[in-house]
Amino acid sequence: MMGIIWGWTAAALLLLLLSAASADPNDERCLTHLSQSLQDPLRNLQNWTKSTFANPCQGFTSFLEGAICNNGRIYKLSLSNLSLKGSISPFLSNCTNLQALDLSSNQLSGPIPPDLQYLVNLAVLNLSANHLSGDIPQQLALCAYLNVIDLHDNQFSGLIPQQLGLLVRLSVFDVSNNKLSGPIPSSLGNRSGNLPRFNASSYAGNKGLYGYPLPPMKSSGLSVLAIVGIGLGSGLLSLILSFTAVCVWLRVTDKKSENDEGKISQLMPDY
Template identity: 55%
Template sequence: MRVDPGFHFWTLLLLFGNILMEQVSGQSSNSNSDDLVCLQSFKAGVVDSSNSLSTWSGPDFPCNTTGITCSSGRVYDLDFSKRGFTGSISPNLSYCGNLNSLDLSSNQISGNIPPELGQLRNLATLKLSENDLDGSIPEEISNCTFLNSIDLHNNQLSGQIPQSLALLTRLVTFDVSNNQLSGPIPSGLANSSNGSPRFNASSFEGNNLYGYPLPPAKSHNLPVLAIVGIGLGSGLLSLCLSFTAVCIWLRVTEQRLAAEEGKISQLVPEY
C-alpha cells in the first residue's frame, strides 16, 4: 500500500502542533500559579463584608472575575476601591509579578504597607488612600521604577518620607497629605531637575512635614512693640513694688524709733 507523502507531512505537523500547545499550556499554568498564591493570600488577609470576592472561583478564575483584569493570562490590574474591606494587605501580593495597578483606596484596611510590594517591578499605579494604614512608608517602594502614581493620603502613616522616592523619575502623581508624617520633604519631590516645582503643597499638607513647597511655619515671636511694652510694664511694676516696700520699711522704722524714744524719756529722771 502506497502512502501519500503529503499525509506524513500533515500528520507530523498536527503532532507538532499538539505538542506545542501542551507546552504553552503548561507554561501558562506554571506562570499563573504565582498569581493564585497572590490572590488567595490577599483574600485571606482582608475581611470582605460586601462579598466582592465571592466570585473568586470556577473556571474563569482568576481572570474575568470581579476586580481583576488580566493581560496575556496574567493578573494585570487589581481594583478594589470602595468595597468596605477591613483586615490587612498581604505581603504575598508580591507574587503577582505582572501587576501594573493596585487600587485599594477608600476602604478600612489597617496595618502597615508591606515592604514586599517593592518586588512588583512592573507596578505603575499604587492607590492606598483613605484607609487606616499605619507605620512608615517602605523605602522598598522605590524599587518599583515604573511607578507614575502614588496616592497614600488620609491614613495614619508616620515617620519620614523616604528620600529614595525622589528617584522615581516617572512619578507624576504623589499625595501623602493628612497622615502623621514628620521631618523634611525630600528635595527631589519638591523640585524637578530643571528647578520647577514637581509637586505642590497640597501633596504634603496635614502632616508635621517642613520644607518647600510648604509655606514657612508661622513665627510665634511677639512683635517688637509688644516686647518693649512688656519690658516697660514689668519694669514699672518692679519700681512700684520697690517704692512701696521702701515706704513700708521707712514707716515701720519710724514707728520703732518713736517707741524707743518714748521708753528712754520715761527712764530719764526729771530735775
C-alpha cells in the same frame, strides 16, 4: 479533510491545556494570600476562589473580578470602592508582573508591607482613602518604575522617606491628610513647578509636616526666649519702679524733716 480538522482541534485543545497547566504559581500564591487577608462584607469578590486562583488568566482574558491580564499574568489589580476590610498581604509581592495596584476607597488598616519592593514593574500605587497606618516604607524607592504614589486620607505617621526622591519617573505624589511630621525632602518639593499634582496640596493636612512647597508655618504662640525676655523685662521694670518709689519717699521724708526742724528753730527763744 476530517483528519486535518481533527488535528487542528487536538492542537487547540492541547494549547488550551498547556495554557491552563502553565498558570504562574506566583500569581496563584499572591491571589490566595491577598484573598485571605481581605474581608469582603458586600461579597463583591465572589469569583475569588481557589479554582480561579489556579488559572486566573488565559492570555489577555481575566477570569477574576478586578484583575486585568497580560500574556497569562496578572497585570493590574483594581479593587477600589468595594468596602473591603482587613490588611494588605505581603504576598502581593509574588505578583511580579503587576504594574498597577489600586486598593483605594476601602476600609483597609495596618501598614504597607515593605515586601512591595519586589514589585519591580509597579508603576501605579493607589492606597488612598483607607485606614492604613505606620511609616511609609523607604523600600518603595526600589520600585524604580513608579509614576504614581497616592496615599492621601490615611493615618500614616513619621517622616517622608528621603529615598522616594530617587524615583525619577514619579509624577504624582499625594500624602495629604495623614499624620506625617518633619521636613519635606527637597527632592520631593517640585521646585520646577512643572507637576501640577505634585505641589502643596500633596502635603496639606499633616500638622507636623513643614518645608517647601508648604507655606511657612504660623507661629502658635510666644517663643521661650520671648517669654524669658518678657519676664526679665517685667522684673527689671518692677525693680526700677520700686527703687524710684523709695527714692521719692526718702526725698519727701527728708524735706519734711527739714521743714520740721525749721519750725522748731523759730519757736526756740534766743539767748
